[in-house]
Amino acid sequence: xxxxxxxxxxxxxxxxxxxxxxxxxxxxxxxxxxxxxxxxxxxxxxxxxxxxxxxxxxxxxxxxxxxxxxxxxxxxxxxxxxxxxxxxxxxxxxxxxxxxxxxxxxxxxxxxxxxxxxxxxxxxxxxxxxxxxxxxxxxxxxxxxxxxxxxxxxxxxxxxxxxxxxxxxxxxxxxxxxxxxxxxxxxxxxxxxxxxxxxxxxxxxxxxxxxxxxxxxxxxxxxxxxxxxxxxxxxxxxxxxxxxxxxxxxxxxxxxxxxxxxxxxxxxxxxxxxxxxxxxxxxxxxxxxxxxxxxxxxxxxxxxxxxxxxxxxxxxxxxxxxxxxxxxxxxxxxxxxxxxxxxxxxxxxxxxxxxxxxxxxxxxx
Amino acid sequence: xxxxxxxxxxxxxxxxxxxxxxxxxxxxxxxxxxxxxxxxxxxxxxxxxxxxxxxxxxxxxxxxxxxxxxxxxxxxxxxxxxxxxxxxxxxxxxxxxxxxxxxxxxxxxxxxxxxxxxxxxxxxxxxxxxxxxxxxxxxxxxxxxxxxxxxxxxxxxxxxxxxxxxxxxxxxxxxxxxxxxxxxxxxxxxxxxxxxxxxxxxxxxxxxxxxxxxxxxxxxxxxxxxxxxxxxxxxxxxxxxxxxxxxxxxxxxxxxxxxxxxxxxxxxxxxxxxxxxxxxxxxxxxxxxxxxxxxxxxxxxxxxxxxxxxxxxxxxxxxxxxxxxxxxxxxxxxxxxxxxxxxxxxxxxxxxxxxxxxxxxxxxx
Numbered sequence: 057x058x059x060x061x062x063x064x065x066x067x068x069x070x071x072x073x074x075x076x077x078x079x080x081x082x083x084x085x086x087x088x089x090x091x092x093x094x095x096x097x098x099x100x101x102x103x104x105x106x107x108x109x110x111x112x113x114x115x116x117x118x119x120x121x122x123x124x125x126x127x128x129x130x131x132x133x134x135x136x137x138x139x140x141x142x143x144x145x146x147x148x149x150x151x152x153x154x155x156x157x158x159x160x161x162x163x164x165x166x167x168x169x170x171x172x173x174x175x176x177x178x179x180x181x182x183x184x185x186x187x188x189x190x191x192x193x194x195x196x197x198x199x200x201x202x203x204x205x206x207x208x209x210x211x212x213x214x215x216x217x218x219x220x221x222x223x224x225x226x227x228x229x230x231x232x233x234x235x236x237x238x239x240x241x242x243x244x245x246x247x248x249x250x251x252x253x254x255x256x257x258x259x260x261x262x263x264x265x266x267x268x269x270x271x272x273x274x275x276x277x278x279x280x281x282x283x284x285x286x287x288x289x290x291x292x293x294x295x296x297x298x299x300x301x302x303x304x305x306x307x308x309x310x311x312x313x314x315x316x317x318x319x320x321x322x323x324x325x326x327x328x329x330x331x332x333x334x335x336x337x338x339x340x341x342x343x344x345x346x347x348x349x350x351x352x353x354x355x356x357x358x359x360x361x362x363x364x365x366x367x368x369x370x371x372x373x374x375x376x377x378x379x380x381x382x383x384x385x386x387x388x389x390x391x392x393x394x395x396x397x398x399x400x401x402x403x404x405x406x407x408x409x410x411x412x413x414x415x416x417x418x419x420x421x
Numbered sequence: 422x423x424x425x426x427x428x429x430x431x432x433x434x435x436x437x438x439x440x441x442x443x444x445x446x447x448x449x450x451x452x453x454x455x456x457x458x459x460x461x462x463x464x465x466x467x468x469x470x471x472x473x474x475x476x477x478x479x480x481x482x483x484x485x486x487x488x489x490x491x492x493x494x495x496x497x498x499x500x501x502x503x504x505x506x507x508x509x510x511x512x513x514x515x516x517x518x519x520x521x522x523x524x525x526x527x528x529x530x531x532x533x534x535x536x537x538x539x540x541x542x543x544x545x546x547x548x549x550x551x552x553x554x555x556x557x558x559x560x561x562x563x564x565x566x567x568x569x570x571x572x573x574x575x576x577x578x579x580x581x582x583x584x585x586x587x588x589x590x591x592x593x594x595x596x597x598x599x600x601x602x603x604x605x606x607x608x609x610x611x612x613x614x615x616x617x618x619x620x621x622x623x624x625x626x627x628x629x630x631x632x633x634x635x636x637x638x639x640x641x642x643x644x645x646x647x648x649x650x651x652x653x654x655x656x657x658x659x660x661x662x663x664x665x666x667x668x669x670x671x672x673x674x675x676x677x678x679x680x681x682x683x684x685x686x687x688x689x690x691x692x693x694x695x696x697x698x699x700x701x702x703x704x705x706x707x708x709x710x711x712x713x714x715x716x717x718x719x720x721x722x723x724x725x726x727x728x729x730x731x732x733x734x735x736x737x738x739x740x741x742x743x744x745x746x747x748x749x750x751x752x753x754x755x756x757x758x759x760x761x762x763x764x765x766x767x768x769x770x771x772x773x774x775x776x777x778x779x780x781x782x783x784x785x786x
Contacts, residue, residue, distance in 0.1 A: 123693065127697055187552065188711070190708055194712075196712070220778075221777040221778055284773070301776050301780045303781065306781050306785070331701075332492055332697045335700065336700035338704060339703065340700070343552065343555055344560065346552065347560035347561070349773050350769045350772065353772055354772065364776075364784075370784050404716065409711075411718075412586040412588075412648070412666070412667060412714070413778075414783070415729060416586050417550075417778065417779040420548075421779065
C-alpha cells in the first residue's frame, strides 16, 4: 500500500475526546475516569486501514461503531474514518500511539517493523486457526503478552475480527514441484513471504491497486490475497487459472486498538461496551467470511481450477518456517517469548483438535 | 434428568419485571417500550437447566448476566436461577412461554417433544460444527426459522453458547464392528440415540446423577456426555476405559430464550445489550470448551484409550441418520422446512470447508 504523509490538523493534536451537552446520571458504576465527566457523550476517532465500507472488514468496523452507540444509549460515539482520510492506511498505528487519533482497526501483521513479535499475534503460517488463535489469546496468555508489548507504544489492543482460513493464492501456471517455485515472482507479504523466499520464490510487495494489472500482464506470476469473497472482487480469476488452497494464513487476527491513555480514561461501562462489541464483531466477521467465501467459491468462473500444493512443498514450507522462527527468536527476546507461549498452547491444543475437529471433519465427508 | 413439579409462587405469576427507584435520563434512544418507564432499572428472572455455577455452561450464563449489568450502567439486572430453584431444569421452556419467568438458558435439544424441528436448531449428528451452525443461523436463514417456530410458544431465542465438538462417549469394551453394538445399553439421547437404535443399540435415558453408578456397575455398557473437561468431573474414566471420538454432537447450540412479550417490552438499548452479551458469551464458551477440553484430555489417567469408531459403523450411522431424517420430514412439515434450510446451507458450506478448514487441518499435521 502507498504511504501518504500524515495529514495533521491542529484539532487532532488537541485530543480527540468531544464533550457534548448531553448528560446522563450514572447508577452505581465505579468510575476511574479522571478527565471525562460522568455521563457526558464521549466521541472517539477511529481510523482504519481499509477503504470506506470495505466488505466484511470495513463494514464489520462500521457495525462495531454503531453497536457501541446502541449499547451506550448514545453516550459512546465512535466515528470511523476509512484509510487515507484522517491518516494513511499504514500510519494508523503511529497516529494512535501518539494520541493524534483515539483508535484504529487494522491487521496485526502490518506492524512487524515495530516489533517482530507482533507478527505472531496476527497469525502464523501452518499454525493456529482463527478459533484456536483466539483461544490462545484468551486462555493461553497471548492477549496479556500482546497488551504488554503494545503498552510500550502506548497502545491497548483488542481482537477486532478474524478472517478464517485464507487461500494460498492465484498462480498463472500449476505448481507441481519445488522446481516450479524457483524464481517465481509472487506478491506475498509477512512470514508466509519469508517462507516462500526460502523455497526459491521472489516475494514482491505491491500496493493493492496494482496487483491485478501486474498479474494480468505477467509482471508477477502469482499473488495471494484473502479468500474467494474478496479475491473475486479483485478480479484475479480473470488473470490466473490456478487457485491454491491455504497454508500461510489459517487464522489472521484483526485488531481494534486504542491509545492506552485514552482507554484508561474511559469509564468502566464504556470499556465493557467496547469489549463486548469487539467480541460480537469477531464472531460475526468469522461467520460472514465463511458464508461469503462459500457463496463466492460456488460462483467462480469455469476456468478456475482449485489445487492443493503437493506434500513435497508443504514439507519444505514447514522446514523453512522452523528456520525463519529460529532466526527471529535469536534476533529478538520478545519474539522468543511470544513464540514460546504460542508453541505451548499449540502443543496443548493439537492433541485435542486432532481427535475432535480434525477427526470429525474427516469422518463427515 | 428428573422432572420435579413446578414450584409456582404467586409472585412469579404477577410478572417478573421489577422497577427500582433508580432513574436514568435517556439520550436520544428510540423507545418502543410501552410498559416500562424510561431509564428505570429492569429486573429479569432467568432460570437455567444447570446446577449453580456449573462449569462453562453455568459460569457462562453467570458472566452473561454480569455483562448485561455492566453494559447497561446497572439498568439491566438479570438474576440467574440454577435448575430446580425457581423451576425444574426441564420446565424452563414452559415457564418462560407462560411468562412465569422472563427467560431461560438451556440446550435446544431438550424441546424435541414440543416440535421435532427444534432438534435441528440444537445440532445434527454428523452435521455442522459450532461455527458452521452459527453461520447457518445468521446467514443461511436458520435463526429466522427458529424465531418463527419459537414465536408460536411466545418465545424469542438467541444463541446462548455452544459446546464445540463433543466426544462419542465412554464404553466398557472396545467397539470393533457393528456386531459389537448389538444389544449394547447406552445412555444417549436425541437424534444420536435414534441413530444408535437403528444400529442395534438399546438407548437408555438416565438422570445425570445416576449415570456414573450405572456405568460402574454395568447396568449400562456405555454413555455419552460432553467432552474431556466435563466428563472428567463425572468420573467416567474410573468406570470405563474406551473413550470414543465424536460424531453425534459436532456443534451443539445452547440458547438464551426470552418470553417474547417481555422481549418486545424491553428498550432498544436493553435488547442490543442482551444480543451483544449473548454473542460474547457464545465465543467465550466455545473457546473455553476448547481450552479446558485440551487440558483435561492431557490429564486423563493412563487406563483411558482414545478410539475412533470404525468406518463400517460411521457409514451405517450416516445411512441410519438419513432414514431418521426422512421419517421425521414425513411426520412434520416444520421439520421438513427446517431440514431443507439446513441442508441448503450444508451443501453450500461443504465445498468451501473441504478446501479450507478441513484441508488445512490435514496439511498441518
